[in-house]
Amino acid sequence: MNNHRYTLFSGSTGLLGSYLLRDLLLENLPLAVIVRPGRKQSADERVAALVADWEKVVGRELPRPVVFAGDLTQPDCGLNADARRWISENCDQVLNNAASLSFRNADREGEPWRTNVNGTRSLIDLARTVGIRHMHHVSTAYVCGIRSGRVLENELEVGQEFGNDYELSKVEAENMVRRADCFDTTTIYRPSIIVGDSQTGYTSTYHGFFAALRIGHTLLTRVAIGATSGRALLKLLGIDPDASKNFVPVDWVAAVIARGVQSLEARGSTFHVTHPNPLPMSFVAEVVQEAVESYSIAATPDDPDLCDEEWFAENMRTQLDVYQRYFRNDPVFDTTQMRSIAGDIPCPTLDEDSLMRMSKFAISHDFGKYPPSLIPAEAEGTEPAESTEPASSAAGSGSA
Ligand SMILES: NC(=O)c1ccc[n+]([C@@H]2O[C@H](COP(=O)([O-])OP(=O)(O)OC[C@H]3O[C@@H](n4cnc5c(N)ncnc54)[C@H](OP(=O)(O)O)[C@@H]3O)[C@@H](O)[C@H]2O)c1
Numbered sequence: 001m002n003n004h005r006y007t008l009f010s011g012s013t014g015l016l017g018s019y020l021l022r023d024l025l026l027e028n029l030p031l032a033v034i035v036r037p038g039r040k041q042s043a044d045e046r047v048a049a050l051v052a053d054w055e056k057v058v059g060r061e062l063p064r065p066v067v068f069a070g071d072l073t074q075p076d077c078g079l080n081a082d083a084r085r086w087i088s089e090n091c092d093q094v095l096n097n098a099a100s101l102s103f104r105n106a107d108r109e110g111e112p113w114r115t116n117v118n119g120t121r122s123l124i125d126l127a128r129t130v131g132i133r134h135m136h137h138v139s140t141a142y143v144c145g146i147r148s149g150r151v152l153e154n155e156l157e158v159g160q161e162f163g164n165d166y167e168l169s170k171v172e173a174e175n176m177v178r179r180a181d182c183f184d185t186t187t188i189y190r191p192s193i194i195v196g197d198s199q200t201g202y203t204s205t206y207h208g209f210f211a212a213l214r215i216g217h218t219l220l221t222r223v224a225i226g227a228t229s230g231r232a233l234l235k236l237l238g239i240d241p242d243a244s245k246n247f248v249p250v251d252w253v254a255a256v257i258a259r260g261v262q263s264l265e266a267r268g269s270t271f272h273v274t275h276p277n278p279l280p281m282s283f284v285a286e287v288v289q290e291a292v293e294s295y296s297i298a299a300t301p302d303d304p305d306l307c308d309e310e311w312f313a314e315n316m317r318t319q320l321d322v323y324q325r326y327f328r329n330d331p332v333f334d335t336t337q338m339r340s341i342a343g344d345i346p347c348p349t350l351d352e353d354s355l356m357r358m359s360k361f362a363i364s365h366d367f368g369k370y371p372p373s374l375i376p377a378e379a380e381g382t383e384p385a386e387s388t389e390p391a392s393s394a395a396g397s398g399s400a
Pocket residue numbers: 010011012013014015016017034035036070071072073096097098099100101115119138139140141170190191192193194195204205207208392399400
């Protein structure tokens with residue numbers, strides 16, 4: 001489908017969003033993006049830099065999206081009357097990919113509620129005002145909460161419990177878009193835990209798999225207790241080695257969603273964008289151990305920055321609390337509907353090699369201390385430069 005009408009797109013600067021931006025621009029789908037200005041760059045500059053990087057990677061010029069500086073948590077998403085008029089005249093669908101990936105906050109004025117619930121409401125209101133009648137919404141497979149057995153794509157609330165506020169906020173958002181009477185069609189995409197690029201290892205957020213890696217890395221680099229064995233890490237995290245988790249590479253998730261956004265047949269359905277082969281946590285822990293032993297610099301007993309186990313327990317308490325619930329065994333995500341629109345897009349195997357590449361990327365960028373570049377380091381021939389922006393994934397937050 002390419003009817004030359006624009007898709008209004010939120011969240012194009014994040015991990016998944018930047019891959020979606022690439023894939024949709026490669027397909028020449030006209031895009032209008034709502035982007036928050038950065039501390040040092042305008043919304044326009046942020047998008048121009050992102051598109052320029054992708055042009056270097058894909059080796060061709062890409063069409064430029066129309067950029068609106070905005071923020072979902074503001075009334076009218078922070079857009080003025082001119083912007084709203086332009087959107088009304090040119091956009092016929094919205095792709096809501098923006099979200100906060102903070103795991104918990106009892107205060108509903110804060111994140112993840114502010115963006116995931118209030119922001120989604122504000123985007124629906126905008127769509128209603130400007131007359132957009134088709135919604136594509138990126139949710140999460142973990143709206144299933146704490147379930148076992150097979151989870152169907154059409155199911156949402158079946159009386160399940162939830163692991164954290166992020167999951168709850170995403171359920172509320174999904175319910176809101178489903179019930180909004182201003183849309184003719186609502187299409188929902190539910191990825192499981194997004195890891196990096198299956199080919200380059202690139203990531204810009206450090207949740208899920210990377211949180212386990214960061215804990216192993218911290219143990220090795222700050223606490224010389226030699227407790228980095230996969231088994232010790234699982235014990236520390238309180239994780240059942242027989243549990244399996246569903247990880248998906250960002251490039252594949254973007255390819256599937258890009259297919260959905262462009263397909264009339266996809267409209268109105270819900271899709272689990274999940275891996276056919278979940279990974280046993282015992283395997284994940286082995287990779288974490290191998291990765292930190294290969295890429296992290298171990299503390300020595302005479303290191304002046306050496307910390308003791310008490311420091312570790314204190315500093316990692318929030319993360320450990322969050323991740324003990326998070327790394328529970330996953331249910332089986334049924335993918336019948338997803339395979340009907342994207343069954344021909346093979347999901348890359350997440351093997352030791354690809355996870356090691358992602359681990360190397362995360363450790364060499366010190367989990368966000370150095371800004372990631374989409375252009376592979378070998379191509380640029382440079383070492384990562386220290387970031388002037390805060391890491392996008394703060395300690396104590398998580399995701400799915
Ligand atoms: N990561 C996962 O494991 C995972 C798994 C399942 C589902 N998901 C879903 O996938 C989507 C993308 O996640 P991601 O991992 O790519 O997250 P991410 O890297 O943190 O990106 C989030 C995006 O949302 C934007 N955003 C956040 N708050 C906003 C606001 N108030 N107004 C406007 N834009 C805002 C961010 O803009 P800035 O650049 O300005 O911060 C960024 O572009 C989300 O809906 C998430 O819930 C993620």
